[in-house]
Amino acid sequence: MKLNRRDLLKLGALAGGGLLLPVGLQQRSWGKEIYRGGNFPQDNDVDPIDPPRPFQVELPIPPILQPTRRDATTDYYTLTQRVGRKQIIPGLPATEIWGFNGIYPGPTVMARRNRQVIITQRNQLPDNVSTHLHGMSTQHEFDGYPVDFIKPGQAAQYKYPNLNQAATLMMHDHALHMTSTHVYRGLAGFYIIHDELEESLPLPKGYGKYDIPLIIQSKYFGPKGQLLYEVQGNQGVPGNTILVNGAPFPRMQVANRKYRFRMLNMSDLSAYIMRLSTGDPFIMIGTDSGLMPERKIVNNFRIGAAERYEFVIDFSKYPIGTQIVLQNLWDDITDPSPVMRFDVVRQEDDPSEVPVKLNPEAARIMNEEFVPANAVRTRKFEVGRNGGIWAINGMGWDTQRVDATPGNGDIEIWEFYNKAGGWWHPMHIHLLIDGFKILDRNGKPPRPYELGLKDTAFVGQNEHVRVIGKWSPFPGRFVFHCHNDYHEDHDMMSQFEVIGR
Ligand SMILES: [Cu+2]
Known part of the structure; x- marks a missing residue:
């Protein structure tokens, strides 16, 4: 069910x-039991409050993190993971959160392709943490391997080479068996890579102005404004209040022009089907691992946990005063529920355009490199339950066990089977520098908005999804897992080891 x-x-x-x-x-x-060490307040007698009335709060934009220093090759940053407080629910006290620099969502890191970033992470939280930069291809020791803990009071340095194409990445906690609570409490933020190709395109530009990050998270709150971590049915925390950039069902004032949005679903397990109340289209331009080869025009799109979709909305056709609601159809395809609202409030010129063809590099990789004829082997993974625990091929996480050993640079096809049909699993593979291409789902082509490079594949109920990618560039052990964080923690995660230099 x-x-x-x-x-x-x-x-x-x-x-x-x-x-x-x-x-x-x-x-x-x-x-x-599981979170006894997770220091999550267990308010067992408190029920979640009803969601607040939508559109009361302006959409916040996470601030850009400033480097502590720059040199010829590298930008250096420091982030302190600590407890903070944030006013989230109107009329209720501020909510205690865990955040990068004590804020939620965390500050956004702006990176350039091929220019190194080094981030010092200081842990001032009462738990072990392990910080992962989702979508970044980096060495094992900087990947936030789930047992590479930064202990309370300690710090660690992470090196990111930024070899990836321009893309929307996110930083989040990845500590073994604690990822779900830590991310739920607020340890999540954007990391955006820019490159020359992207900058040469006439897309809407300007972070927070016409290029808008949207982190979507669904949560429960108690009557004192506190976060409630209510696990439902061994699935995770569905939440009843959708936060966008940390604000419940916010509104955003826009001009009558085009805007670029970078949407990231960082909910514990909720997936969404996004549509506009006007029925007007989204112009899809990007997937997890960067800009798509070509734009795709769709009326709705599905976004599972950890997936990113980038799209342009053209507000130019709307008279000033128009309100357009971003809606979710996941819960009931005939009864949309609100996510946020766009209020068209002013007139502006619009020099931006959305070219049909966007990314020749992605087109080359998808059409010439990531094709079955180039695959040296195929691996099969069945995702489902085993004895009440989420598992891959019937097994939970074992730090000592490796389930795949691709050679460095091997192109492989990985097949994910979800036969049980009870739940969906957004499967994420670490390390892959260009992500992967979804070959097919139950033998049919992927959806139009999935026709880009991705690092997380939505594997729905009774679905069989094939992806193809290149296991490179760094040797060593890296994880792959369901990104419904509660599933990942208990225990739908495994690892591969890339062999060779
Ligand atoms: Cu899952």
Whole structure:
């Protein structure tokens, strides 16, 4: 049975809060057991409040992090992971969060392709952390391997070569069995790579002005504004309040022109089907690993945990005063629910354009390199449950076990089978410098907006998804896992080891 957010809310209403359900109690105690070391306040007697009325708050934009120093080759940054407080729910006290520099979402790091970034991460939290830069291709020791902990009071340096194409990445915690709570509490932020190709295109430009990051996260809150980590049905935390850049169902004032958006779903497990209340299209331009070969025009798109989609909305056709709601169709395809709203409030010239062809480098990789004839082998992974624990090929995480040993530079096809049908799993593979290409899903072509390089593949109920990529450039052990963070923690994660130099 698929339990979506709305079903859970209905169940909750019927059972007087949902937490009286025996299954709910069981899950709560499991979560409590696992997170005993996670220092998450367990408010077992508190039910989540109803979501706040939408569109009360302006969309915030995460600040750009300033480097502590630059030299000929490298930008240096320092981030301190610590407890902070943020006013999130109107009319309620500020919410305690865990954040990079104590803010949620974390500050955005701006990087340039082929220019190194070194980030010193200081841990002033009461838990072990391990910081991963999702989408970055870097050496094992800088990848946030799940047991490479930064202990409380300690610090670690991470080197990022930024060999990747221009893309929207995100920094988040990856500590073994604690990723879900840590990310839920706020340890997530953007890291954006720019390059010359992207800058040469006439797309809408200007971070926070016409180039807008949107991190989507669904959470529960208690009556004092506190975050509630309510695990439902061994799935994770669906949440009932959608935060965009940390604000509940916000509104954004826009001019009647084109805007570029970089959407990242960093929810614990929620997936969304996004559409506009006007029925007007999104011009899709980017996927997880960078700009798509060609733009694609769609009326809606699905986004699972950790996926990124970049798109342009053209507000020029709307009269001043028009309000356009970004809506979610996931819970009920016939009954859209709000995510945020765009208010067209002013007239502006628009020099931007969205070319049909965007990224010849991605086109070459997808059409010439990532083709089955170049694959040296195929591996199969079945994702599902084993004895109540999420598993890959029936197995949970084992730091000592390696489930694949590709040679450095090998092109491989990985097949993910989700036969049980009960849930979906956005499968993420670390390291791959250009991500992968989705070959097919149940033998059919991927959706139009998936026709770009990706690092996370949505594997839906009863789906069989084939991806092809190049396992390079760094040798060593790297993880692959479901990015529904609760699934990842318990225990749908494994590792491969790239062999050779
Ligand atoms: Cu999963």
